Amino acid sequence: MSKYVVGIDQGSQSTKVFVFxxxxxxxxxxxxxxxxxxxxxxxxxxxxxxxxxxxxxxATRNCMANFTGNKDDIVGVGLCTxxxxxxxxxxxxxxxxxxxxxxxxxxxxxxxxKNEAIKYIVASSGYITHKLTGETKDTVANYEGxxxxxxxxxxxSTNEADYINTGMPKDMLFExxxxxxxxxxxxxxxxxxxxxPVGVPVVATSNDKAVEGLGTGCQGETxxxxxxxxxxxxxxxGKENLKNTKAVWPKFSCVPNxxxxxxxxxxxxxxxxxxxxxxxxxxxxxxxxxxGMSSEDMLNEEAKTVPVGADGLMIVLDWxxxxxxxxxxxxxxxxxxxxxxxxxxxxxLEAVAMTMKKHVDDMINELGVTLDKIIITGGGSxxxxxxxxxADVFGIEMVRNEMNGAAALGAAICATVATGIHENFDVAxxxxxxxxxxxxxxxxxxxxxxxxxxxxxxxxxxxxxxxKRTYEIFK
Numbered sequence: 001m002s003k004y005v006v007g008i009d010q011g012s013q014s015t016k017v018f019v020f021x022x023x024x025x026x027x028x029x030x031x032x033x034x035x036x037x038x039x040x041x042x043x044x045x046x047x048x049x050x051x052x053x054x055x056x057x058x059a060t061r062n063c064m065a066n067f068t069g070n071k072d073d074i075v076g077v078g079l080c081t082x083x084x085x086x087x088x089x090x091x092x093x094x095x096x097x098x099x100x101x102x103x104x105x106x107x108x109x110x111x112x113x114k115n116e117a118i119k120y121i122v123a124s125s126g127y128i129t130h131k132l133t134g135e136t137k138d139t140v141a142n143y144e145g146x147x148x149x150x151x152x153x154x155x156x157s158t159n160e161a162d163y164i165n166t167g168m169p170k171d172m173l174f175e176x177x178x179x180x181x182x183x184x185x186x187x188x189x190x191x192x193x194x195x196x197p198v199g200v201p202v203v204a205t206s207n208d209k210a211v212e213g214l215g216t217g218c219q220g221e222t223x224x225x226x227x228x229x230x231x232x233x234x235x236x237x238g239k240e241n242l243k244n245t246k247a248v249w250p251k252f253s254c255v256p257n258x259x260x261x262x263x264x265x266x267x268x269x270x271x272x273x274x275x276x277x278x279x280x281x282x283x284x285x286x287x288x289x290x291x292g293m294s295s296e297d298m299l300n301e302e303a304k305t306v307p308v309g310a311d312g313l314m315i316v317l318d319w320x321x322x323x324x325x326x327x328x329x330x331x332x333x334x335x336x337x338x339x340x341x342x343x344x345x346x347x348x349l350e351a352v353a354m355t356m357k358k359h360v361d362d363m364i365n366e367l368g369v370t371l372d373k374i375i376i377t378g379g380g381s382x383x384x385x386x387x388x389x390x391a392d393v394f395g396i397e398m399v400r401n402e403m404n405g406a407a408a409l410g411a412a413i414c415a416t417v418a419t420g421i422h423e424n425f426d427v428a429x430x431x432x433x434x435x436x437x438x439x440x441x442x443x444x445x446x447x448x449x450x451x452x453x454x455x456x457x458x459x460x461x462x463x464x465x466x467x468k469r470t471y472e473i474f475k
Contacts, residue, residue, distance in 0.1 A: 001020075002021050002022065002073060002296060003073055003074075003421055004019050004021055004027060004073050004074045004075065005019070005020055005074070005076045005077070005333075005415035005416055005419070006018070006023075006060075006063070006074060006076070006077040006078065006196065006200075006412070007018075007021055007061075007080070007082045007407075007408035007409060007410070007411035007412035007415070007422070007432075008053065008056060008060065008077065008078065008079050008080060008081075008102075008129065008408065008411060009018060009080050009127045009208070009211075009405060009407040009408035009411060010052065010054055010056060010080065010081040010082060010124065010208075011082055011208065011229065011230065011407070012036055012082055012101070012102070012208070012229070012231075012271075013033065013044060013084070013230060013271075013274075014031055014032060014033045014055065015031065015032050015034065015052075015055035015056050015058070015059040015282075016029070016030075016031045016060075016405055016408055017029065017031070017056075017059040017060045017062070017063040018032045018063065018405070018408045018412065019063060019067050019069075019074065019319050019407070020409065020411070020412045020432070021228060021403050021430075022416065022421050022422075022431065023412075023431055023432060023433025024366055024403065024431065024433060024434060025309075026403070027067060027069060028063050028064070028066040028067035028068070028069075029063055029066065030059045030060060030061065030062025030063030030064070030066060031059050031061075031062065031063070032055045032058035032059040032284040033050070033055070033056075033321075033393055034047065034051050034052075034055050035047070035048050035051050035203045035377075036240065036450045037101060037103075038098065038118035038338070040473075043105035044104055044105070044106065045099075045100070045101040045103040046098035046099065046101065046104065047098060047099040047158060047223075048098065048133060049098075050095060051229055051244050051448055052081075052099055052124060052128060053128065053131050054129060054275075056128055056131070056233055057193045057194050057238075058295075059120070059210060060194040060195055060196060060437045061156060061195045063195075063222060064194070064196065064358050065194030065195070065283040066348065072197065073383070074196070074200055075193040075200070075335045075415075075419045075420055075421070076199075076201050076415035076419040076421075077132070077186065077196060077200055077201070077202045077203060077212075077415060078100070078202060078203045078204050078205055078410075078411030078412050078413070078414045078415035078418075079125060079128060079129060079132070079183070079203065079204070079205060079411060080125075080205045080206075080208055080211040080212075080270075080407045080408070080410065080411040081123070081124040081125040081128055081142070081208065082102060082124055082208050082250065083102065083123070083142055083209065083404065084098060084102035084125075084144075084145055084146075084207075085099060085102050085107065085124040085207050085227060086100045086104075086106070086107045086121065086122075086123065086125060086146075087099040087121075087122050087124060087126070088115065088120070088121060089118070089119060089120040089122060089124070089127065089140070090117050090118070090119055090131070091119040093120075093130040093131070093134070093136075094120045096115055096119075097115060097117075097118070097145070099124065099127070101256065102231070103267075103320065105146075105155065105323055105473065107146055107148075108145070108146055109325060110146075110165065110166055110167035111166060111167035111168050112167060113167070115224050118171070118172075119172065119430070120125070120172055120174065120183065121172050122138060122166055122173075122174055123138060123142045123143055123147075124378075125138050125139055125142045125204075126138035126142075127185050127207075127357055128401065129133045129174075129184065129204075129341075130174075131189070131190060131325075132183075132184070132186055132187070132190045132194075132196075132202050133183055133184025133185055133187060133202050134184065134188065134190075135183055135184035135225060135394055136174045137174055137175060137176070137177055137183045137204075138153050138174045138175075138176060138177070138183070138204070139174040139178070139179055139181075139183070139204035139205060139206060140151055140155065140177065140178060140252065141178075141179050141204075141205070141207055141210060141252035141253070141254065142206060142207045142252075143176070144251055144252065147163075147166060147168065147173075148162035148166045148168055148170075148173075148424060149162075149225035149230060151201035151241050151250070151252065152241050154176075154177075154178065154252070154256070154257065155176060156170065156173060156176060158208075160348060174450060176355040177204050177205050178204065178256045178257055179205050179206045179252075179253075179254050179414055180204065180205075180293075180414050180417045180418050180425070181203070181204050181205065181258060181418065182201045182202070182203055182204075183201075183202045183203065184201075185199050185200065185202065185203055185229070186198055186200045186201075186202060186203055187191045192203065195402065197336070198389055199286075201415075201418065201419065203343055203411075203414050203415045203418040204253040204414070205254055205410065205411045205414045206252055206253065206260075207226055207251060207252060207309070208406075209233065209235055209251070209260065209262065210235075210251060210252060210253050210260045210379075210410075211254050211406075211407045211410035211411055211414070212225070212229075212235075212377055212407040212408075212410055213225050213227075213235045213238075213253075213254065213260055213410070214253075214254040214255065214409030214410035214413055214425070214429065215377070215405075215406030215407055215409035215411075215413065215433065216382045216401060216406045216427050217401070217431065218236065218237060218374045218375055218376065218408075219237050219426075219429065220233060220237060221236070221369050221452060222353060222370065222371055222373070222376065223236070223237075223372070223374070224236045224360060224363075224364075224374050224375070225249060225374065225375040225376075225377060226356055226360070226375070226376050226377070227377050227406075227408075228269065228270050228352070228376065228377065228378030228379065228381060229270055229300045229378050230269065230270060230271045230388075231265050231266070231269060232265050232266040232269025232270060232352060232356065232361070232378075232405075233259060233262055233264070233265030233266070233269055233356075234261050234262070234263040234356060234359060234360045234363060234374075235260050235262050235263070236260070236261045236293060236363070236364075236367070236369075237253070237258065237259075237260070237261070238250055238258065238259035238260060238261040239258065239259065240251070240259060241259055242259075243256070246362075247263065247264060247359070247362035247363050247364050247365070247366045247367055248261050248262070248263070248366050249261070249262040249263070249264075249357055249363075249398055250262075254410055254414065254425075255425045256414075259365065261367065262279050263356075263359040263360055263362070263363040264359045264362065264363075265303075265356075265359060266352060266356070267318075267319070267320040267321075267322065268317070268319045268320040268423075269317065269352055269456045270352075270378065270379065270467070271298075271319070271320075271351075272317055272319050272352075273308045273345075273348055273380070275319065275346065276298065276348060277295045280295065280341065281411060282416060283313070284298075285460070298303070298340070298382070299341075299345045300311050300378050300383045300385050300386070302342035303342050303345050303346040303349065303385050304385055305342060306340075306342050306343050306346040306448070308392070308445045308448050309350070309448055309449070310339075310344075310346045310347040310350060310450055311336070311339060311343060312334040312336070312342045313332065313333070313335060313339055313343050313344065313347040313402070314332075314333050314334050314347060314350075314351065314452075314455075314456055314458060315330070315331065315332050315333070315344075315347045315348055315350075315351040316330060316331035316333070316351065316459055316463065317330060317351050317352065317355055317459075318330050318331070318358065324473065326475075327464070327468045328443065328464070328470035328472075329461075329467050330469075331457060331459065331460075331463050331467075332347070333463075338349075340420075346375070346389075346408050347366075347375070347384075349383075349385065349389050350389055350449075351395040351456075352380075352386075352455060353386075353389045353390045353393040353394070354393055354449070354452070354456050355456055356390075357393050357394055357416060358453075358454065358457055360374075360394070360451055363451055363453055365425070367473075371396060372396065372397070373396060373397045373398070373399055374390070374396060374397070374398055374399065375398075375399045375400075376390060376398055376399065377399065377401065377404055377405075377406040378404060378405075378406075379404065379405075381400050381404045382404060384439075387439045388438070388439050388442070388445075391439040391440055391441045391442075392441050392442055392445035392446050392449055393453075394441070395441050395446045396441065397438050397439070397440055397441075398438065398473070399438050399440040400434035400435075400436050400438070401433060401434060402417045402434040402435070402436045402438070403433070403438055409432060409433065411430040412432070413425065413429060413432055416432070443450070449467055
């Protein structure tokens with residue numbers, strides 16, 4: 001009899017849930033968008049109401065409604081949620097106040113206990129774990145940045161100063177378990193809310209990027225993965241928690257006692273594409289529907305008519321300024337009468353690829369390695385033109401997998417290991433991750449991008465000084 005596992009992937013913009021078989025094939029799926037962020041004041045980015053849990057329930061119910069198999073054959077649920085978020089819980093595990101997005105400046109600041117109703121401080125995964133199982137447990141691998149965590153030893157810190165510096169007493173934190181361990185079991189209440197079977201084990205994974213890396217099969221020293229998400233970044237498999245690096249950010253892996261090396265990234269990377277699409281309005285969307293396409297599909301078709309390099313139009317993707325450089329803004333440079341919406345769209349795609357080229361080069365140069373392939377994951381990998389732009393900009397092979405929502409697959413892989421379907425992570429990856437196709441660089445395109453790249457890298461050296469001055473006026 002076939003056994004099935006559920007992979008839950010809660011991102012910044014939506015929650016996606018899949019049922020997989022033992023070979024990584026999708027059996028059923030469901031999705032629910034998250035609500036628009038609440039922005040009570042500059043720098044504060046909150047999830048309204050109980051949006052995280054509502055989206056998990058909605059997406060899971062949709063998925064279960066599409067599942068035609070026997071629910072008794074579902075043996076595990078892998079839970080993956082967005083990293084760097086924070087939730088404040090009352091003693092009963094319910095939200096004491098709105099959950100904070102990773103984009104909220106407060107997640108990088110020490111906690112201040114101003115609300116007496118708050119009993120626990122948790123990552124997004126801890127909150128959803130409690131809602132599903134009633135347990136006060138969470139994966140250790142989703143606690144980085146602003147938490148009193150010992151990354152070398154995969155546990156809460158034993159240094160009292162870390163609790164003082166973060167403002168987080170030990171008794172306000174959940175118990176930690178390793179990726180691939182069982183967090184608890186779906187309660188009757190959670191089963192009614194989600195449609196999941198009562199008593200199914202919920203399995204710990206890691207932070208969303210690490211889970212995504214596992215789900216792409218990103219393994220070895222010569223392969224990297226680029227995740228096209230709201231935060232777009234590259235990652236590689238690592239063996240140690242490197243110290244004092246400038247372009248490599250060691251994080252917890254989804255495989256116990258291994259590490260994930262993160263590059264620098266683009267804040268609101270793929271969000272910028274959604275932003276541009278939405279600017280075109282309903283008229284454009286309706287025109288695409290008449291042709292049997294989505295807005296994104298039509299933009300991709302239009303972009304194919306635009307020359308490589310978008311006739312000199314270049315875009316800097318600082319649509320969300322970092323905390324330490326609030327003056328930064330997005331820049332579009334080089335307009336003339338030739339440019340159309342298709343030029344703008346292609347220039348955004350090229351900007352993502354060229355920005356990530358710099359970040360990946362910085363990472364591999366610091367590590368002293370050479371890449372021979374890059375796996376592209378996320379919804380943007382569905383675009384052939386985007387994949388080809390990446391291949392041409394990087395000058396190496398780009399791989400697209402059958403499953404581009406790799407975080408859900410990575411979560412499912414953890415569930416197969418925890419429940420004994422596969423004996424270890426290597427076996428599970430080999431069985432469940434499948435390559436769809438590859439894109440090789442086109443020489444003439446590669447040569448043009450090679451000329452553009454040093455110019456593109458210089459833009460902010462000129463525009464930052466202007467933006468610093470305008471920031472004083474338009475904060």
